[in-house]
Amino acid sequence: MSTGLPLSPLRPPYSAPVVFGAGAAIGVLGGMIGLGGAEFRLPLLIGLFGFAALSAVILNKAMSLVVVLVALPARLAAVPAAEVAARWPVAVNLLAGSLLGAWAGASWAVRMRSTTLYKVLAALMVLMAAALVLTHTATLDTVNLPLWAQIPAGVVAGFGIGVVAAIMGVAGGELLIPTIVLLFGEDIKTAGSLSLLVSLPTMLVAFARYSRDGSFAVLGANLRFTAVMAAGSVTGAVLGGLLLGVFPDLVLIPALAVILLVSAVKLARHH
Incomplete structure (x- = not known):
């Protein structure tokens, strides 16, 4: 059973300033930690x-795509393009798994019962919390795998990340960055740029899969809402970036x- 048809907001429609402000607040939270x-x-x-x-996931995916497209030029300007291009095998290795994972994750999401999807989203939120703490508070040491083991490990990790990103409607940087550091030994700054190069095509694949489901109509029905919140998210991310380092980790x-x-917890209890 698909979560299927778009659900109208449970409360009266919100004004553009409220939607923009909510997006900006989220953008600030992410921007302060570089996500x-x-x-x-x-x-x-x-x-x-x-x-x-499912409607929320699809809208979130659309907004995440906008945020990544805006962030990509700025990120590539911060890290020389030649330096990122030299690491193309890392991106290709992860993409070999993440593109398949994105398609599979989106396919599973549209087929899940609503109650199941809420619980899966709740579990993935816990995973994101753990990844956030690990990435920002622990010292990530490279796992020195031989090439014959590193490549399949990258494909498997990419597949898992693609699944998570598709089901949650996120870019997946929270998982990609520590994976790139741990598996491939890149520094955090380069890993951030590589994560965007991996997440963009991965998101496009998930987006393409969602577009084949009836639930995708929620995007057209809420295009103004999506555009306003995405604009708020981008604005907030820029502001959050300026606040980077102001608050101790x-x-x-x-x-x-x-x-x-x-x-x-709230998602797990949602009916």
């Missing part, structure tokens, strides 16, 4: 704006992890 914030936006779409799980990261865990 897009889609993992925080998803529970907001469900809890505050009243969209059904020892305070910021646990607070954001708690937000994700509370959201996970």
Whole structure:
């Protein structure tokens, strides 16, 4: 049973400033840790704006795609293009799994019962909280695998990340960055750029799969809502980037992890 048809907001329609402000607040949260914030936006779409799980995932995916497209030029400007291009085998290795994972994840999402999808989203929110804490508070040491083991490990990791990104409607940077550091030994800055190069085609594949389902109509029905919130998210991400380092990680990261865990509990209880 698909979560199928778009669900109108449970509350009266919100004004553009409210939608923009909500997107900006999410963007700031993500920008302060160098991410897009889609993992925080998803529970907001469900809890505050009243969209059904699958509808929220599709809208979140559309907004994440916009945020990544805007962030990509800035990220490539921060890290020399030649330096990123030299790491193309890393991106190709992960894409070999993530493109398949994105298609599979989106296919599973449209076939899940609503109650199941809420629980799966809740579990993935816990995973995101753990990845957030691991990436920002622990020292990530490279797992020195021989090439014959590194390549299949990259494909498997990419597949898993593609599945998660498709089901949640996120770019997947929270998982891609630590994976690139751990498996391939890249520094955090280069890993951030490579993660965008992997996440963009991965998101497009998931988007293409969702477009084949009837639930995709939610995007057309809420195009103005999506555009306004995406604009707020981009604006907030820029502002959050300016605040990067203002709040110590020892305070910021646990607070954001708690937000994700509370959201996970609410999603698990959602009917």
